Amino acid sequence: MSIPTIELNDGHLLPAIGLGTYQIRGGKGIDQVLSAINDGYRLLDTSTNYDSEGIVGEAIRRSGIPRSNFFVTTKLPGKYHHFDDTLMSIQESLCRMGLKYFDLYLIHWPLPKRGLYLEAWKAMIIAQKMGLIRSIGVSNFEPDHLDHLINETGVTPAVNQIEVHPYWVQERMLQANKDRKIITEAWSPLGRGSQSMKEKVITDLAEKYQKSPAQIILRWHQLRGIVPIPKSSSLNHQRQNLDIFDFQLTNNEIKDINSLSQVNGRIDNQDPNEYEEFE
16 A cells, blocks of 8 residues: 655655554564554654564564665653763664664653753754764654754754644644644544544544544544554554545534544643653
8 A cells, every 4th residue: 555755844755644653562562563564554653662662673674675665763761861861862772673773763752841852852963963863853842842942953853743633633733833844743643542433523424435433533634734643453453544545524524523622632631841751
């Protein structure tokens, strides 16, 4: 299956949908990632904090597909925001995954109370110049955090991966990223659990277009210019999640899904201005 790509502000091409690997671990995890690769996934998203870097690297090797065909993303944990720690963490993650470079490396959370994310960003710029990373970006960053990086270094993140789903629509952040020519990726694009997929507006659209509720939501993301990163260990769901590029939602239908947004729609109330990342 051919997956469309989106051009980043640094010229690299990002697949329009990826596989999340949160809670996908161990030998079973290798098989799950490998099945996703065999079905066409090339954007593989992991993190040091997910404890899945090793299995993603192993699945890539077992696939027999050239490394250059993949777009591999991982993320910097908060405990390594100091400059030297960032550089060492990048190199350790590469060794853990058995790779020579990352296609995209993200600061997982800004942790503004610690005030070190600029230091981490400067180290990532160096790592990019060293050839360890092709594109550099961030995750869960607010506009003020983005502007601090840009103003201090002149380097704009290629990606900002944030929480987006029907209960947390994020129009403000989508526009903020767009204004800065930053591509938005969505973590937990379906929300946690299956509640949003039971909403009448979603199920009605699923019936209309003969798609699953998950496919409706993922297409909603993609038509809003977002790259969704759904996590699924189910072979059937992995295949369905890729099959979203053969139908359109109208502008009114997109607005109808947007109307599901809730004031307190965040998962676990993870406010990037306050959230202290797990170690």
